[in-house]
Amino acid sequence: LGRINLLEGSVSSGKTWISLVLWAFWVATMPQDKLYLMCAKSLTTLKRNCLILLQELVGQRNFSFSIPAKEGYLFGRRVLFEGANDARSESKIRGMTLQGAYCDELTQFPEDFFAMLLSRLRVPGAKLIATTNPDSPSHWLKANYIDRADELDFLDLKFTIDDNTTLDPEYVENIKREYTGVFYDRFILGKWC
Numbered sequence: 700l701g702r703i704n705l706l707e708g709s710v711s712s713g714k715t716w717i718s719l720v721l722w723a724f725w726v727a728t729m730p731q732d733k734l735y736l737m738c739a740k741s742l743t744t745l746k747r748n749c750l751i752l753l754q755e756l757v758g759q760r761n762f763s764f765s766i767p768a769k770e771g772y773l774f775g776r777r778v779l780f781e782g783a784n785d786a787r788s789e790s791k792i793r794g795m796t797l798q799g800a801y802c803d804e805l806t807q808f809p810e811d812f813f814a815m816l817l818s819r820l821r822v823p824g825a826k827l828i829a830t831t832n833p834d835s836p837s838h839w840l841k842a843n844y845i846d847r848a849d850e851l852d853f854l855d856l857k858f859t860i861d862d863n864t865t866l867d868p869e870y871v872e873n874i875k876r877e878y879t880g881v882f883y884d885r886f887i888l889g890k891w892c
Contacts, residue, residue, distance in 0.1 A: 700725065701854035702820070703844065704828045705805070708858030708889035711866060711874070714830045715803070719753045722801050722828050723762070727774040733798035733822055734777060740807040741782040742766055748803050750780075783812040798822045802829035810839040833891040841891050859889050
């Protein structure tokens with residue numbers, strides 16, 4: 700893994716499932732006395748997209764969470780939860796010292812939040828794991844990070860819908876027919892366009 704790890708690509712390609720397995724195994728090997736953070740555009744989307752699935756993957760005994768308390772415990776490690784819905788969100792994570800962070804749908808985040816988040820990953824060996832669907836080639840994530848991956852400690856893993864062999868072939872064919880133009884290129888081919 701790199702310091703920044705991005706799983707990007709088409710819809711329904713298995714990015715979230717793979718990223719949560721990766722996150723869970725990595726956190727389980729890290730110190731118990733450090734802080735971890737999981738974030739999404741909102742706490743509701745974090746719960747819906749990630750927390751319920753993570754609990755299904757590792758079991759309730761290994762991952763318990765409370766949205767009102769904005770925290771959970773993953774293999775005995777305390778994980779904080781935060782929403783990153785606007786530029787003011789960045790102030791919510793100021794002052795934190797994190798061992799690791801997980802971001803769901805990173806293109807939905809304000810750049811200010813992400814820049815502050817990277818500065819919070821200051822424990823030796825700290826890592827960030829994130830997922831996203833592609834967006835515009837001028838999006839801050841593409842222009843400032845993906846396009847500079849060779850200058851950074853950055854692992855970029857790309858996925859297409861055909862990588863997810865658990866999907867019903869009829870669903871895959873239907874969704875491929877339903878999208879056209881830029882949405883086909885982004886959501887099926889996983890292209891930044």
